[in-house]
Amino acid sequence: MTSLPVVNQPPHRCGALLGQLARRLQTRSESVLTPLGLRPRHLIALTVLRDQGGSSQQDLAKTLEMDSTNVVGLLNDLETENLIERRRSPVDRRRHVVELTDVGAKLLARAEFALAAVEDEVFRGLSEEQRETLYTLLQQATNKSEIEACTEAVRPPVC
Structure with missing residues (x-):
């Protein structure tokens, strides 16, 4: 039997621990987002819209690195719940401008508060x-x- 090469590795490996923390964070995050009617992708889109003060639909797709068809579906979800508003750009009628509504801003604040509590719990x-x-x-x-x-x-x- 041939011996395996010796690999110079640190005594403590982080991968398994990071995976465990990631699973715990994901499970707990989903448990607080679901009652709010949000999924992680919704939260990220709402955060980007808030931080950028709105965006064109095309620019949002680039920022989120999503296909424009998928962004339309995402925005449809958010618009149905009155979390965002889409309208034609007054400068270029071919473009849609997307903005966070007051309802969306309030829900985003609640979600961020809930997620902060999750992080406090996981990293206590x-x-x-x-x-x-x-x-x-x-x-x-x-x-x-x-x-x-x-x-x-x-x-x-x-x-």
């Missing part, structure tokens, strides 16, 4: 300083800005 063993350090390290590890990290959640996995 860490101090505030440790949580900030963890956030910084995770951003460095993913080599992504905050908006890139958020929008990645709405993209389907590439198999």
Whole structure:
């Protein structure tokens, strides 16, 4: 029997622990978003619209890195619940402008409050300083800005 090559690895591996935390966060997040009628992709779109003060439908698709057909379906969901409003651009009638409604802004605030409580629960063993350090390290590890990290959640996995 041939021996396997020795791999120089750190004594503590993070992958399994990160996976466990991710599953716990996802399960708990879904449990607080579902009663609000939201899915993670809804939350991300609402957040982008709030942070950008509205967007053209086409620009929103680019920001979310989603196919325009999928964005239409997403916006239909949000519009049905009066969370967003779509209207023709006064500058270019071919374009749709999408904005967050007051109802959408209030629901987004409730969702963010609920998700903050989830993070507090999941990371209760860490101090505030440790949580900030963890956030910084995770951003460095993913080599992504905050908006890139958020929008990645709405993209389907590439198999």
